[in-house]
Amino acid sequence: MSKQQTAISKWEKTNPRAMAVRTLEKVRTGSYSNLELNAMIKQADLSERDIHFMTTMVYGVIQHRLTLEYWLKPFIKNPNRLDPWVRELFMISLFQWQYLDKVPKRAVFDEAINIAKKRGHDGIRRMVTGTLHAMDRQGLPDTDKITNPTERLSVQESLPIWIIDLLVEQYGVERTEKIAASINHAPAQSARVNTALASVDEAISDLEFEGFKVTRSEVSPVGLRLENGHAASSHAFEAGLITLQDEAAMLMVPSLEIAPDMRVLDAAAAPGGKTTQIATYLDATQGGSVDALDIHDHKVKLIAENAYRLGVADRVKAHSLDARKVDDAFENETFDRILVDAPCSGLGLLRRKPEIRYEKTLDDSRNLQKIQLEILNAVADKLKVGGRLVYGTCTFVNLENDDVIQKFLAAHSNFRIAKSMVELDLSIVDEQQLIHIMPDQYGTDGFFIATLERTEK
Template identity: 55%
Template structure:
């Protein structure tokens, strides 16, 4: 294969074609990075192009449309190639347009036949001559927002109905900003000062989180390749996700159920607060054996395996294995639409529909209802999701409380007193609040 066949731009086209066919962006990227020898700059460019095209797909397709008469006749990879050229030209200001166009034409030449090369060359030159269509040519305001921010219209409508027009626009604008590289310090073996020192010694730039006292933000360098990561001094976890376990507030001798645990990020955070000698244990469930194995591996890397019982079980069948009142605390980090994670998993926006949230609502309620009897009287059950729609959040809690009068909602605590003036007892973190993932946390006490 020619040198162009190993370039970040070529690999980006290959990744995007597979992602369009249903592959996961993060897994696809990891696979390519592992298979090819690239320096940090090339890895960054590849990652930037892949995530950038996915993020801005509706915008890029709007710009491309006037220049491609028969889009359905295009080979999928040619379409992705043109989108990568548009993305670099419009969004990456450090790369000259000439360089972008030249390499795009070179890829078309090597990957396709002479007709494809001529077609790609013609489209690029035509775009350059005519200029790209303007957003203000779109008369429908919702469609204009959808194209500008590359968000589906149904999500724009739903967020506006639930949160108002201003908040909706702030959220969708924030979701196209890059995700932070955030870490959670493993308090079972280390502390914030030691981890900061270890990472700084490896030439990483580290800042404290403004929402989690054990969170760190790395803005330069890759934390996952460090010795501190290998030794289990920290794990990669979004700042919002770090708030869930402190809200549950497990005590050293507690028996805790983590009902939907894989891959085990919150399980290991619970375990760090427990003491095996005092009888503290977290039972971590998942329905897939490979994911149960992953929980066990994470617990071992984070030095808390003595307090973690990773178990293959559907959370809706907890009653078959554990009696009433068995657990002091229960975490239901429920399966959800993941719409709070769009910054990290940009393809989610195109894959989900409102019907998904309504279907998930039934599963979320079923899990809460199934695990509720296994919580002892006076015990705390924390419900969390990484979505921002009330159908999976406030509506689920309201329905659960209506069905289960022995439970009461208590105010979700945070160690840094976040949103102290909020009206609700539940806590909603939106993606624009702290530029972290969107999250919902509710705490329920059994009377």
């Protein structure tokens, strides 16, 4: 049995660096970073401070992996032949040394050598010791000396070249540099106030009483940024006064312009953040309701649970259904409003899910465009004349955004682009009335929103 497959030992469970290595091994084999990190934290025996340190190392290595690999390459003849755990040990060591000012270099080196000794054999310990000392003696290679500007930016910001090329094509070199740098900033902890149960002022008061530092969102009037605590563990969360949601994601629902008595379709709804936001505009006593669809049963259950926690279950109906087969459940029915938060490449979420930068390709976006158009085509006939359909993605790839809208409109002359609603004074609506919000603007996820109106049958 190889070293990376052995059970986690007792000493590792008390060592944040060793547990970070374990987590990164799993992520490299396809596990989601947030899920794997949570699973490892549950197995560990760490203080809150060490959990924070372990989390910082895991996300830091994932965010900066291309840079770290560039630094390591001159010192290891065949880096791909290293045991996976040894490779990740070098990654966390380089990250601490170069990015964490408060961690002394001696502690970084000593701890790495200690882990190499305990988890490996004497040959690995000697190799790790020699490599770290060679790095210290010779210095790390300077990324500024990479002559190709695209490759240089790719290595410096740890973004694959195809993403750099795409951003340059869409935004130009100078803006791309700002976007790329912003992606590696830590994401803010954001929440949406559930106005079905509380006003924004009431939610802020409750959170501040619990010890949170609360800042109102610059992006959404119902958005908050929270510090000094874990929002999902708060009384305000448990009582349904808030729910976790990125500020940019809060922008889709207002463009629907919902009245209390409307019937709304949320075509790709899980985990229910936007479904429950839609529900805050509805009144069940006036016949207002939202039908929320998802293809997976367990996610449909999650939508229902969120609706119950937020006190809007009386106006939410969750269904296990592929939106492309909407006629199977709603053959002769129509809706006043339709929301399509489409499945997408998710590149706007790189702050929160940094590993996806290494997993996605442009072909993924091409394939996703087909699915996105299939969903739009399927739900289009379900919208009443004069009704609004809001389409959105959490990506910045035009193939999945502007191009999808243009292809849809070319095939549906009975739809037109309507102005997307932005409730605060933000510079995110283009000349076509489409919303593009990027991570470098307000510190949110990247998001695209288009509002369409059905003009005739």
